[in-house]
Amino acid sequence: MESIIWPENLLNDRNKAIRELLRGREFTNQLGVMLSGPLPADGSVSAEDLVMKIMGSFSNTISILDSSESDEVSQIPASSRRLDSPCRDGRKSEDSGQSSKTSAAYKDRRGCYKRRKTSHTSIKLTPNLIDDGHAWRKYGQKVILNARHPRNYFRCTHKFDQGCQATKQVQMTENEPAMHKTTYHGFHTCKNLLKAPQIILDSTHPATDSSYLLCFDSDRIEKSSDRSLYPHLAKQEHKQNFHMSDYHMSPDLTTIDSPGPMTVLSPGSDHGDVISSGVYSCTASTHSSFGMDLMGSVDFADDDVFQFAF
DNA sequence: CGTATTTGACCGGT
DNA sequence: ACCGGTCAAATACG
Secondary structure, three states: OOOOOOOHHHHHHHHHHHHHHHHHHHHHHHHHHHOOOOOOOOOOOOHHHHHHHHHHHHHHHHHHHHHOOOOHHHHOOHHHHHHOOOOOOOOOOOOOOOOOOOOHHHHOOOOOOOOOOOOOEEEEEEOOOEEOOOOEEEEEEEOOOOOOOOEEEEEEHHHOOOOOOOEEEEEEOOOOOOOEEEEEEOOOOOOOOOOOOEEOOOOOOOOOOOOOOEEEEEOOOOOHHHHOOOHHHHOOOHHHOEEOOOOOOOOOOOOOOOOOOEEEEOOOOOOOOOEOOEEEEEEEOOOOOOOOEEEEEEEEOOOOOEEEEO
16 A cells, blocks of 8 residues: 655646745745835825735745645644644643653644744844834744844734734844844734834934944745746855845934835846845835935845945 | 733754 | 754733
């Protein structure tokens, strides 16, 4: 008797589907950058919102297909799986004072959660904490090796009632002035946007002379199968590849009204082109009153930390 | 009293 | 074995 779980043709179809979705997501991303020019007259439904929804749909489908590959448990929705999982309780160590690491209750937790697979990520560096308009629930904090500040872990509040898979990590950077580095994983699929994103002003934070708020969209291309879709990425170290879009800035750090996308144009490149270190000309187009042209340089500093100097 | 945060243990990838 | 991401009981909060 055979034990074929994924017949070869099904596996091929699955890979084809993922490839197509990756293509579609990339095209949507490029469309989003292109749409940053003309904006809708009224604030009905912005093109960016639509693009973000489409991107979210693609990303979620990809991750669903991706995680079903070697994991049959994931076919059960995450929200319902938790409830009757054998690992949801039976773990207690501090009140009795005795170690229970060898008890059977611990072993039952094995395999009760999956680690996040590669999903869309974007990184923001901000001098202040940002209220991005979504409801987040903190679920962890870790001391990171060789980092002075701990990393904080957040998930969407509506992970369980709406199955929203968005998460973010927030960590203070080492360099001076200290910045809040926020890494977003995945897209929100919940429909509970509270308000427009805004900077949370910290009264203890001195009004800085430098004024910038950064957002880099980074699509990490790590699988070799994905690389064929991004031939221009294959030549470089993946950590140096960033799509720049969804780029917000505020001239004085006190307001950021209706942030819109900012397009980065490097000489001789198209919208959404992959950039690397160098000097780039930026054109900002936002809903707000300030539309500006900026010159800046992009430096890729130590792992994942990059700066944009004006 | 329901919801959010804290915090140490567990787990999986490397 | 180590490190970082996640879980969940205890605790804090409104």
